[in-house]
Amino acid sequence: MHAGDAPISVVIADDERVVRDGLRAILETQDDITVTGTAADGDHALRLCGALRPDVLLLDVRMPGHDGLWTLGELARGGALGPDGVRVVMLTTFDLDDYVDEALTLGADGFLLKSGSYEELLAAVRAAARGDGALSPGVARRVIDGYAAHRRSLRVAPGDLALLQELTPRERDVLRLVGEGLGNGDIAARLVVSEHTVKTHVSRVLAKLGLPSRGRAAAFARRAGA
Incomplete structure (x- = not known):
């Protein structure tokens, strides 16, 4: 929770070093913002939030291993979000609209387009620290227009649950690991199969x-x- 006149503390989590370094360079030009840590994956981001208790976490949606949605979910389950915890702004791109509903449901405070301007980044961090929504103009309209539709389409009805019975045990294993945020390579290693086999299972699922x-x-x- 950001308090008083202290600088806003920020942790950046993105698997691309150039993105982490770029965001850090921009944020550290500001007297009222300090970057206390950076992470390249969800596990490291979760550990940093526990150790550093930042005001704001800039969290990439897609990362190898455990992704941003998994990290957000773990923070939510641990009661680490909100006024007494960390505010989370997801780093996103237009081709990740499928994840917007999930992130909002889990407790994300906003979305920042990676291609956005310096001003949008700074405004998003400051808004999140205040407890306000932090949506960059480039993504706000898509979130507003798509939110209700995403909620309707992503609800699991009893009939949908029955569909799970149509999957083979291995297909359910693959679906579960997709739900944990693992990429095809990580799933292949976990199940000791080829990446091509995983791609086939995902397509069938x-x-x-x-x-x-x-x-x-x-x-x-x-x-x-x-």
């Missing part, structure tokens, strides 16, 4: 569940407890 994308499958898996 999407077809059987009638889902258009991996993002929807991840949200389905989390909500259905696959």
Whole structure:
């Protein structure tokens, strides 16, 4: 929780070093903002939030291993979000709209487009620290227009739960790991199969569940407890 006149403390989590370094360089030009740590994956980000208790976490949606949604969920389950915890702004791109509903439901405070301006970045960090919504203009309209539709499409109805029974045990394993935020390579290593085999299983899961994308499958898996 940001208090008083102290600088806003920020942790940056992104798997691309150039992005982390760029965001840090911009933020550290400001007297009222300090970057206390950076992370390249969800596990490290979670540990940094526990150790440093930042005011704001800039969190990339997609990272290897455990992704940003997994990290956000862990923070939510641990009671680490909100006025007495950390405010989370997701770092996103337009092709990740499938994840918007999931992140809002879990407790994200906003979304920042990676291609946005310096001014948008600074405004988002300061807004989040105040407890306000932090949406860059480039993504705000898409969030507003799509939020209700995402909620309707991502709810798991009893009929959807029955669809899980159509999956083979290995397909359910793959769906569960997709829901945990693992990429194909990590899933292949976990299940001791080839990455090509994982891609085939993911395609079959999407077809059987009638889902258009991996993002929807991840949200389905989390909500259905696959």
